[in-house]
Amino acid sequence: MAAVTATAGWLLRLRVAGIRGQWRRLHGAGQARAFLRPASAGGDAVQRRQVAHFTFQPDPETHEYGQTQKMNLFQAVTSALDNSLARDPTAVVFGEDVAFGGVFRCTVGLRDKYGKDRVFNTPLCEQGIVGFGIGIAVTGATAIAEIQFADYIFPAFDQIVNEAAKYRYRSGDLFNCGSLTIRSPWGCVGHGALYHSQSPEAFFAHCPGIKVVVPRSPFQAKGLLLSCIEDKNPCIFFEPKILYRAAVEQVPVEPYKIPLSQAEVIQEGSDVTLVAWGTQVHVIREVAAMAQEKLGVSCEVIDLRTIIPWDVDTVCKEECFLNLEAPISRVCGYDTPFPHIFEPFYIPDKWKCYDALRKMINY
């Protein structure tokens, strides 16, 4: 979750954090108010196409892992799955509609390349999908399950929390389902309403035995997904669906791993710490820039990446954390179900984060 804290001493260090990756539809100048024009205003009774509340900021290209290729998020996921299926003969990919390529095209081409006994569709049964995946993983094969939308993960919640997470513990390490990875599109998308926009990572964040990971970009996604697949613990990998096409970066073609449970400090700063994951990272990057420009405040921006087990050390540098000058602030969606028509107001866009930051500074 988001956290704002303040440190005393000569370093004024506040911490502000934004939570989920969420869309916001903006009109023109990008003010939330503009959305509420009456539909019959002027001749433009039809709602205009809206613009995202964030701007994807790609990371600079790295040649550390060999040749790179321009990929968006879903292509990076396909590439990771391709690498896994190629290197691991026991790997299988399954879920609803994955055979033809998936509703977000994350599995395009895999069935043709690896055959229908390795890339296959399941019927419409999330509890069954995860239970089945746990079974595959227990035998030692690598199971990569897809839950079509994170909102649908709840029938499988029991399997994940009560079976997958506890398998190793309850069998005294005799058995485990570590080779299970569950991937799922996550987060708001601008028109998803109640059941295509949820960010349920918090429900899993209190369950020891599983790992939950959320990437912010194609490069991060491929590396983190490969780490999840090879990690010897059941992992849930949430992919910000709004970034599937919006995020484009140079991504290495060969497999590479980004370590789990390590947060990344994207930008150094000395006054305020902003922590986020997924799409929201791009929002707070903008907020950091705004803070520097308008308030002269230097912000540290951290991408948490792994929600559980999370990188406490990077986020809470001990001397700083114990000397905070303002209470930690969380900026997130409202305490309501994810709304349909009210979405632009619901999401924690850069203005709300900036506002929270300003109030922190003036605490």
Next chain:
Amino acid sequence: MMQTVRRMELKADQLYKQKIIRGFCHLCDGQEACCVGLEAGINPTDHLITSYRAHGFTFTRGMPVREILAELTGRKGGCAKGKGGSMHMYAKNFYGGNGIVGAQVPLGAGVALACKYNGKDEVCLTLYGDGAANQGQIFEAYNMAALWKLPCIFICENNRYGMGTSVERAAASTDYYKRGDFIPGLRVDGMDILCVREATKFAADHCRSGKGPILMELQTYRYHGHSMSDPGVSYRTREEIQEVRSKSDPIMLLKDRMVNNNLASVEELKEIDVEVRKEIEDAAQFATADPEPPLEELGYHIYSSDPPFEVRGANQWIKFKSIS
């Protein structure tokens, strides 16, 4: 009535393409005989619950077209005050409108229990699709309904495709009416409205006489894709859609039957068409012009509480009142 549903769905399609309706929109044109036929076989005091392909049912259960269209466009004149949208429409004795596939079936069994408990001879129609028929909770509901002899009519609207997956590829047994195992099942031609009506009457009588639940599989077809983002032709051929349209269209079948049996003349039917078109146009006007719900309502109706309480906003200084 079927004509109204058909026109309403086509209007919704049009409004969606004009971006007046956003979000999700699952249309049921092609399946009109199901909703209208079912309604004809039950009483308004009976109960009905279905999945997200619910616009037709919302209408047959008594919601006027203008409120349905207004809910689609997210305006406050909508039946859920604009907060639900396409998938979450409700009316008297109509429990929606449910987004999560299959989740409505145990709910329906629960409503049936209430019917039995209240002793008013009511039944509950619990609908789900061919895709949902593979969800685990459906079988849990079957078991409970049969065990406790609940007056629940389980209805599988089999339109042959679960989103893009044909039934052969998703189900080990495509005889959905047999899936109830210990629950008797009927297979019904869902494109023939009279067939649906009679089967529903039979099923309702079965339940009302205390014999317990019954299953009905309505074999039907949808012309549109799964939702507005699905063209509907990548997993089936245009020829197939055309064939169904020309041979088994529910409205056409009924029209032919009425005209051939001298129950109505072609002109009378045309008049109905014209009236329906006008009604839909008016409704669409209303739906486009109605204002959106005010921002204050964002926090309303989360809980039921006596004093209104405050809802946290995006950061700790934003608060919304929640009233219900």
